[in-house]
Amino acid sequence: MTAAAVHAEGVTKRFGPTLALDGVRLTVEAGESHALVGRNGAGKSTLVSVLTGLHRPDAGRVTFNGEPAPAFGDTAAWQTKIACVYQKSMVVPDLTVAENLFLNRYSLNSSDGGRVIRWRALRTRARELLAEYGVEVDPAARAKDLSVEQRQFVEIARALSFGARLIVLDEPTAQLDAAGIDRLFARLRELQAQGVAFLFISHHLQEVYDLCSTVTVYRDARHVLTAPVAGLPKGDLVAAMTGETGETGSGAARRRPPGALTPTGEPVLRTEGLALHGGFAPVDLAVRPGEVLGLAGATASGNTALGEALVGLRKPTAGTITVRGRTVRPGSVPDALAAGIGYVPEDRHRQGLVLGRSVAENATLTVADQLGPWGTVLPSRTRRFANRMIAALDIKTSGPDQPVSGLSGGNQQKVVIARALARDPSALVAIRPTAGVDVKSKEALLGVVRAVADGGSAAVIVSDELDDLRVCDRVLAFFHGQIIAEFGSGWTDRELVAAMEGLT
Numbered sequence: 001m002t003a004a005a006v007h008a009e010g011v012t013k014r015f016g017p018t019l020a021l022d023g024v025r026l027t028v029e030a031g032e033s034h035a036l037v038g039r040n041g042a043g044k045s046t047l048v049s050v051l052t053g054l055h056r057p058d059a060g061r062v063t064f065n066g067e068p069a070p071a072f073g074d075t076a077a078w079q080t081k082i083a084c085v086y087q088k089s090m091v092v093p094d095l096t097v098a099e100n101l102f103l104n105r106y107s108l109n110s111s112d113g114g115r116v117i118r119w120r121a122l123r124t125r126a127r128e129l130l131a132e133y134g135v136e137v138d139p140a141a142r143a144k145d146l147s148v149e150q151r152q153f154v155e156i157a158r159a160l161s162f163g164a165r166l167i168v169l170d171e172p173t174a175q176l177d178a179a180g181i182d183r184l185f186a187r188l189r190e191l192q193a194q195g196v197a198f199l200f201i202s203h204h205l206q207e208v209y210d211l212c213s214t215v216t217v218y219r220d221a222r223h224v225l226t227a228p229v230a231g232l233p234k235g236d237l238v239a240a241m242t243g244e245t246g247e248t249g250s251g252a253a254r255r256r257p258p259g260a261l262t263p264t265g266e267p268v269l270r271t272e273g274l275a276l277h278g279g280f281a282p283v284d285l286a287v288r289p290g291e292v293l294g295l296a297g298a299t300a301s302g303n304t305a306l307g308e309a310l311v312g313l314r315k316p317t318a319g320t321i322t323v324r325g326r327t328v329r330p331g332s333v334p335d336a337l338a339a340g341i342g343y344v345p346e347d348r349h350r351q352g353l354v355l356g357r358s359v360a361e362n363a364t365l366t367v368a369d370q371l372g373p374w375g376t377v378l379p380s381r382t383r384r385f386a387n388r389m390i391a392a393l394d395i396k397t398s399g400p401d402q403p404v405s406g407l408s409g410g411n412q413q414k415v416v417i418a419r420a421l422a423r424d425p426s427a428l429v430a431i432r433p434t435a436g437v438d439v440k441s442k443e444a445l446l447g448v449v450r451a452v453a454d455g456g457s458a459a460v461i462v463s464d465e466l467d468d469l470r471v472c473d474r475v476l477a478f479f480h481g482q483i484i485a486e487f488g489s490g491w492t493d494r495e496l497v498a499a500m501e502g503l504t
């Protein structure tokens with residue numbers, strides 16, 4: 001028997017008062033595709049940090065191929081064991097693919113011991129390396145010009161070139177469309193056949209079933225289950241994650257029966273002839289009080305561009321937007337906010353949060369004017385508001401004063417949503433709001449969007465996730481900048497997916 005690619009046992013890690021890992025274990029066999037799942041804050045990322053040598057555990061033992069893990073701080077040695085392809089790409093955007101591949105390794109390619117970089121040789125080596133792992137990318141291209149998919153392949157090739165035979169994939173499909181996911185999985189299976197092992201972290205349980213042979217579940221910092229994926233009912237997997245038994249998927253987020261409630265009344269949010277050159281063709285939208293409208297579409301279909309135009313992030317080339325009859329200045333985020341549009345961005349890292357600030361401060365960033373007289377902010381009021389949001393959205397935190405940087409990814413996303421809700425928006429626009437959020441929280445967040453609409457506001461969800469779209473009363477499907485289909489409630493997954501792929 002060959003030794004496990006990685007074996008960890010008794011791993012404990014504390015951050016101040018938070019016990020992030022409590023004596024957990026994990027074994028990934030050589031050439032295995034192993035999923036690690038759990039709710040937001042369960043400890044997955046912390047374990048990855050321990051396995052990749054970024055965090056020193058307080059207790060526990062890690063071995064790679066039966067040998068003890070390298071000494072803490074010996075980065076070069078860790079790189080030969082394991083690599084993590086993060087959601088946020090680690091490649092340097094302004095460098096070429098070749099430079100990124102050999103970052104900090106230039107001396108390998110120089111003729112005189114490391115002082116002169118031989119660019120041509122570097123590019124040739126890069127081309128060979130990419131070809132070896134079947135990655136079709138031009139080594140001379142700038143990293144920033146690559147697609148998400150290409151960047152991930154470059155990172156995987158880089159990791160393998162260090163000798164690592166274990167790769168951690170942290171939500172690798174988050175920004176890929178269906179075809180991209182298929183290509184990624186196909187490559188991963190090929191690499192697996194060559195003996196490369198994968199630790200796959202995802203909140204998309206279907207992907208776990210599609211790709212992995214074994215799954216490990218952590219809950220509240222503890223190991224609760226390791227089992228073969230085949231034959232494990234999805235309900236049991238979710239039960240292990242949540243610690244609850246019984247049916248999931250019920251509750252506020254579920255689709256309403258057809259005709260249960262037809263929103264009536266004057267539209268809250270309206271667009272007339274709204275268009276963005278190169279983004280989307282003219283659209284007339286009318287979202288009524290109580291209505292959740294879905295804008296479905298694959299990457300670059302125009303649905304995200306429209307969502308961003310609604311919130312002022314993009315300046316439309318034609319048309320108007322009104323909220324309760326008030327015209328919104330095109331391309332102005334402050335004016336959209338003032339008009340009553342609440343915005344939940346797709347990418348919390350770029351647009352969402354001030355990481356060094358507390359949960360309370362982040363949750364109230366847009367309502368500072370309501371927290372005290374004359375522009376002052378009263379800490380007690382800020383904390384009260386934050387506490388309400390922490391309870392309502394089930395944010396896992398040690399308290400309102402905890403810096404957001406210490407929250408797990410999914411819990412950070414909840415803070416972003418709290419902030420959008422803080423102003424009691426007339427119209428809420430959420431772009432892929434549940435990316436990185438666990439199954440249970442997903443339901444809660446979508447329930448919150450539903451509740452905002454039920455309170456008399458309008459809501460728009462921009463997404464390609466069927467779970468997000470199921471909450472909607474009406475869904476418009478985009479393809480190449482055009483609306484190609486409209487669905488009331490009662491659509492089937494197959495119909496909507498076909499529409500998003502341009503098949504009508």
Ligand SMILES: Nc1ncnc2c1ncn2[C@@H]1O[C@H](COP(=O)(O)OP(=O)(O)OP(=O)(O)O)[C@@H](O)[C@H]1O
Binds near residue numbers: 040
């Ligand atoms: N640097 C840190 N400082 C303080 N607390 C932290 C830090 N990193 C993680 N934690 C805490 O440790 C716990 C586990 O977090 P971790 O990021 O490992 O969860 P996760 O399972 O990866 O969640 P998600 O699915 O949301 O990414 C959380 O309660 C989190 O708030």
